Amino acid sequence: HRDLLAYLKQQSQHGRVPQHIPVYGILGGNWHGKPVKAPDEFYRLRTETGLVLGRNTWKPGDVPDDLAKQYGATPRKNLEIDVRGVETAKLEQHLRAADHSQVLVVSMGDEIGVGGYNPDNAQDQQQFKDYLTRLRTMSPADRSREYAIHAEVPDPASAKLTRDAAAGKDFYWSQLFSIDRGIDQLKERTAIVEKVLGKGVYTGANYSPHPQYWPHVGQWVRLFRRHGMTMPWTEDWIHQVAEVSPQVMGYLADVLRCAAKHENLPMQIYTMPHYPGQTPRDLTLSFYSTLAHGNKVLNFFAAVPPYDYTENYVAWEARDNWKAVYDLVHDAGMADDILWNGRVRAAPVAILLSHTTDMYEQAAGSSRYNFERKNIYFALRHAGISVDFITEEDVVEGWLDGSTPDGKAKGHKVLYVCGDHILRSCAEKIRDWVKGGGHLFSVAGGGFLDEYNQPLDTLKPVYGITEQKFAWTGTDKNLWAKEGLAWVPSADDVKFQLRVTAELGLPQIPTLLARQTFVPIKKENVWAVYSTGESAAVACDSFGKGTAWIVGTFAGSAYVQPAIPKRPYDRGSSDTNFNHFLPTAFSHDAQHVITSPLETTGVFQQRPVETSEPLIDASVIEAPQGFAVPLANFSGRAIQSLKVTIRDVPEFKSIESVRRGKLMFHREGKDITIQMPIDWADMGVNRR
Numbered sequence: 001h002r003d004l005l006a007y008l009k010q011q012s013q014h015g016r017v018p019q020h021i022p023v024y025g026i027l028g029g030n031w032h033g034k035p036v037k038a039p040d041e042f043y044r045l046r047t048e049t050g051l052v053l054g055r056n057t058w059k060p061g062d063v064p065d066d067l068a069k070q071y072g073a074t075p076r077k078n079l080e081i082d083v084r085g086v087e088t089a090k091l092e093q094h095l096r097a098a099d100h101s102q103v104l105v106v107s108m109g110d111e112i113g114v115g116g117y118n119p120d121n122a123q124d125q126q127q128f129k130d131y132l133t134r135l136r137t138m139s140p141a142d143r144s145r146e147y148a149i150h151a152e153v154p155d156p157a158s159a160k161l162t163r164d165a166a167a168g169k170d171f172y173w174s175q176l177f178s179i180d181r182g183i184d185q186l187k188e189r190t191a192i193v194e195k196v197l198g199k200g201v202y203t204g205a206n207y208s209p210h211p212q213y214w215p216h217v218g219q220w221v222r223l224f225r226r227h228g229m230t231m232p233w234t235e236d237w238i239h240q241v242a243e244v245s246p247q248v249m250g251y252l253a254d255v256l257r258c259a260a261k262h263e264n265l266p267m268q269i270y271t272m273p274h275y276p277g278q279t280p281r282d283l284t285l286s287f288y289s290t291l292a293h294g295n296k297v298l299n300f301f302a303a304v305p306p307y308d309y310t311e312n313y314v315a316w317e318a319r320d321n322w323k324a325v326y327d328l329v330h331d332a333g334m335a336d337d338i339l340w341n342g343r344v345r346a347a348p349v350a351i352l353l354s355h356t357t358d359m360y361e362q363a364a365g366s367s368r369y370n371f372e373r374k375n376i377y378f379a380l381r382h383a384g385i386s387v388d389f390i391t392e393e394d395v396v397e398g399w400l401d402g403s404t405p406d407g408k409a410k411g412h413k414v415l416y417v418c419g420d421h422i423l424r425s426c427a428e429k430i431r432d433w434v435k436g437g438g439h440l441f442s443v444a445g446g447g448f449l450d451e452y453n454q455p456l457d458t459l460k461p462v463y464g465i466t467e468q469k470f471a472w473t474g475t476d477k478n479l480w481a482k483e484g485l486a487w488v489p490s491a492d493d494v495k496f497q498l499r500v501t502a503e504l505g506l507p508q509i510p511t512l513l514a515r516q517t518f519v520p521i522k523k524e525n526v527w528a529v530y531s532t533g534e535s536a537a538v539a540c541d542s543f544g545k546g547t548a549w550i551v552g553t554f555a556g557s558a559y560v561q562p563a564i565p566k567r568p569y570d571r572g573s574s575d576t577n578f579n580h581f582l583p584t585a586f587s588h589d590a591q592h593v594i595t596s597p598l599e600t601t602g603v604f605q606q607r608p609v610e611t612s613e614p615l616i617d618a619s620v621i622e623a624p625q626g627f628a629v630p631l632a633n634f635s636g637r638a639i640q641s642l643k644v645t646i647r648d649v650p651e652f653k654s655i656e657s658v659r660r661g662k663l664m665f666h667r668e669g670k671d672i673t674i675q676m677p678i679d680w681a682d683m684g685v686n687r688r
Contacts, residue, residue, distance in 0.1 A: 132177075179222060350412040
């Protein structure tokens with residue numbers, strides 16, 4: 001303890017401790033294995049180490065007076081309590097029994113699941129019928145507002161609770177019942193917390209993204225849309241899973257932003273410094289990716305010594321990890337008020353999150369569409385394209401075309417679809433949006449099945465096709481970027497015969513995981529063909545004022561595959577281990593195919609932030625106090641001069657780097673450009 005504290009105090013100091021953003025997961029004086037009646041040296045060492053690292057969540061009396069004065073530590077309304085062990089019937093009494101005036105977050109559990117049912121249980125069958133009966137008594141407007149339901153509710157008398165996906169209608173409503181019953185249970189607990197502690201206190205539960213980093217729409221989005229809990233929350237563990245890179249945490253954060261947007265809820269994400277396991281570089285990249293995509297509550301579970309847990313700790317010798325925790329907390333403190341009060345700038349591009357596709361994928365024991373959706377996300381982000389996620393219910397309610405009654409939605413120019421099932425009412429809304437000038441892109445799947453697993457032809461004329469035929473090309477239902485993708489064989493070649501851009505020739509990509517053929521309405525709209533001559537992609541520019549593209553394979557997976565070497569997946573604590581490998585050799589052909597709708601829509605010119613290097617995860621977070629531009633460098637190398645252009649910048653007082661100080665800038669109209677070196681990450685902070 002003495003050596004670690006001395007090491008941290010000797011490091012060059014920068015930044016400041018956040019005042020608004022809570023910082024959890026860092027050691028303090030109290031340790032569950034050693035009760036302390038009076039602060040001894042052990043207690044003081046733990047407390048001061050926490051203070052140096054930047055912990056700001058303290059109860060009155062936690063910090064000895066001399067240390068409190070030295071470090072400016074004061075109790076704030078930012079504490080977290082856990083009530084997972086308190087029954088709902090006793091929750092109100094429990095909350096009233098103590099002083100919780102400092103509490104900001106109430107945890108409902110850790111790595112929880114929501115929902116579940118047993119078709120063989122008579123009580124579950126009756127509750128299912130009661131659920132449908134209750135929905136049928138509500139007006140369509142009330143069902144939309146309270147349950148986000150946009151389908152005709154079946155007759156409870158004939159409906160049957162089932163797990164059989166072939167049952168179509170009964171299966172779909174059984175799945176909705178499952179998640180909604182779980183939501184209602186948490187919604188009751190949230191109501192009690194808000195009654196006793198007030199609406200400024202947030203409820204949440206840590207969601208584990210393991211093993212596929214698949215944020216299921218029901219639990220990850222619908223629950224918050226229905227006010228079941230009020231703080232979306234997840235963890236990284238990225239050093240243990242064969243994902244592309246820590247940038248997958250940006251993917252999860254953007255999904256949580258989708259969940260949070262209806263009420264502008266704060267999210268909490270664990271950024272884990274575990275050692276052995278994590279490296280300071282990837283810890284930094286994970287932290288900055290979540291920050292760039294809206295994380296507001298920092299949790300370093302668990303920046304504690306080895307004796308605190310059996311597996312959740314940072315070893316004494318991992319000095320660089322300890323230093324990284326200090327740096328990240330103090331980086332965030334430089335933009336504390338902006339990050340806490342700000343929002344990620346809305347994107348003109350959206351990716352659809354299909355609850356219905358989730359339902360049928362889970363029933364099949366597959367995660368292929370989520371895998372492809374992540375890869376589409378990476379291709380867009382690596383092109384500097386900001387992305388918002390929207391659900392089927394969001395589309396129906398006006399978030400796609402900007403027609404929400406409350407005026408919150410700005411609408412989107414381009415929508416990406418990755419799934420075979422789409423809510424029928426959502427498909428109809430997408431059709432009308434394209435007709436009015438929207439631009440649609442789909443990979444294999446295309447949304448040709450509805451929520452009841454029945455054929456859905458709504459989008460066929462939008463894509464400019466009359467028929468389609470789909471087949472999986474392999475037996476793997478679950479795979480990971482670094483464990484499986486490199487070995488997936490191409491079932492065919494997709495050869496494009498219409499140019500994607502003026503600069504690019506005729507691209508060619510492999511047929512991975514799925515092969516879908518099309519019969520076009522117009523032969524001249526055939527965009528690509530297989531080696532057999534069958535249509536592999538169709539581009540339709542004649543559906544109303546909009547356009548649509550559909551590619552009959554997984555173009556996102558084709559983008560990522562060449563960047564992954566064929567080597568066994570190993571896990572270690574060095575950047576040379578495969579779990580920490582940062583891929584860079586992505587397919588330019590596949591990326592150009594995926595970004596084809598952006599070439600003619602002006603989206604490239606509307607990027608909120610543009611960088612001179614392609615593998616920089618960047619965003620603009622706007623607040624009344626100014627804006628912040630977090631930058632995470634996934635190129636795997638230091639960049640001596642990174643050019644960053646930030647668009648639509650109002651007049652401001654100053655701009656600085658949290659790691660390098662004041663920055664010079666050049667203004668051209670509403671845009672400013674800065675130039676700066678960057679190692680792993682940095683953040684520009686602009687104050688009005």
